[in-house]
Amino acid sequence: MSIFELPDFDGHEQVVFASDSQSGLKAIIAIHNTHRGPAMGGCRMWAYPDSTVAATDALRLARGMTYKNAMAGLPIGGGKAVIIGDARTSKSPELFRALGRAIDQLGGRYITAEDVGTSPADMTFVREQTRYVAGLSGDLGGTGDPSPATALGVFVGIEAAVRHRLGVDSVNGLTVAVQGLGHVGYDLARRLHEAGARLIVADIDRANGERAAAEFGASVVSPDEIVDAQADVFAPCALGAVLNRQTLPRLKCSVVAGAANNQLATDDIGEMLRDAGVLYAPDYVINAGGIIKVCAEYLQEPVDSVEDRVRAISGTLDEVFQMAERDGIATSRAADTLARTRFA
Ligand code: NAD
Known part of the structure; x- marks a missing residue:
């Protein structure tokens, strides 16, 4: 090698x-x-x-x-x-x-x-x-599972994206399709439900879908169908590479914003989403809530400063969306460019 x-x-x-x-x-x-x-x-x-x-x-x-930590403004x-x-x-x-x-x-x-x-x-x-x-x-002085912080970041990121793309102030009345109801996806679904969103969900573990149906009134579809869901927002919270040449033509949403890492199968999918009129919240920007929390734990910063910093993901996304619009480029490319200026 x-x-x-x-x-x-x-x-x-x-x-x-x-x-x-x-x-x-x-x-x-x-x-x-x-x-x-x-x-x-x-x-x-x-x-x-x-x-x-x-x-x-x-x-x-x-x-x-490097890109994720720089965009989260972490030292x-x-x-x-x-x-x-x-x-x-x-x-x-x-x-x-x-x-x-x-x-x-x-x-x-x-x-x-x-x-x-x-x-x-x-x-x-x-x-x-x-x-x-x-x-x-x-018990070792840690702060436990970072997933709720990730879910909060994704939630405020979805709000930023629908504000930018649909001109609405909240997810109230919108439909969000959540793929994957694990540590992050389930907590995200709860927040969306509490904010008045309608949910369409899928998980390969049927029990997770059934729980979301009972607790949040979510409509459950099969893992194969979630990409086709008639929704305003698609929130991938399971696997990587979910946005690819096969899934792109099937999307009905105008926003993709979710927790999964490496959502774009290849870099050019970012441009293809833009051409299709879909606003993509770059994964490593929107899903930084967990690392923000873990970093604060390591630096022994006050726990109550974490929430504000996670909520600041919303402003970072605004910056990305505005740059993409101004320069006529994909949001994924705008995020990469901004990140590079922050760690160069
Ligand atoms: P998890 O393993 O707890 O949950 C993933 C869920 O997706 C599981 O319930 C699983 O059954 C389901 N799933 C798997 N394949 C599926 C498919 N094809 N269709 C529908 N559902 C499917 O993981 P997590 O911690 O919730 O993380 C979710 C994603 O977010 C991952 O890509 C992870 O890398 C990313 N992420 C997580 C964090 C975090 O704080 N946990 C931080 C940043 C990024």
Whole structure:
């Protein structure tokens, strides 16, 4: 594998390969940019087929964190760690302690947290070896699950988008299609319901849909149908790459605004959405509520300052929408341009 030649290598500052034969740890820590501060981003555990795929994911995710953290106005840069291994079968306290030691050797240039395949409980073992970890459970001085903060950010982001696109001040009376009712999607659905929105929902777990129907009067459709929902807003809160050449022609909404990471299958989908008259709230701008909370926890900032900062996502999106309109470009491109000026 040639790291520097990988298409996703984008001038990353540092890439560290950490291994520990006793615990079986094989991890890659990618630090993309520390101009705004130490690199922060979660640790993913995944059964990558080989180390090139793992390195590509680490590079891509680390770069994404630089953009996300810069747009959230946080005093941190972007980085990410990946552990090569099956999270269902290969976890052990020793594995996470070994990761903690590797992170500690970086002297604070990289701060980790939970991500796909890891949990606050795993971070407890990381914490035994290093203080450069956030997203801990309450009993360790952490602030617990960041998902409600993410959901709040997405909610105010949807309000900003409908204000811009539809000229309305709230979601009251609008229809929102929510794809995925997990940690973020369910809390978002609750907020939308309380604000007077009609809901169309889908989840591969039927029980989640049934609960939303009972609690919020949501109409439940199958996971295959949610993209076609007749709604004002489509809120992807499940998977990445949901906006692609196949789904784009099926969208009936005028706004796409949701929590899922990497919603655009390819960069040009941003332009295609614009051409189709759909206002897209760039994923890494609207879904930054969780990292805002985790960062505040790490910096030991007052908990009550978090909500205001999450609500400020609305103003950041306004800036993105206005720039896109003024320059005649996709919102995804406007966000990337604004982010680059903030971490250059
Ligand atoms: P989660 O795993 O708790 O929830 C995802 C939900 O989507 C689950 O209920 C799952 O059954 C459902 N789902 C999966 N595939 C589906 C499909 N094809 N159709 C419909 N539903 C499907 O995850 P989460 O923490 O709620 O995160 C949701 C998304 O938001 C992810 O893309 C995540 O990366 C992103 N995100 C989350 C946070 C956070 O704070 N949790 C922060 C930023 C971004």
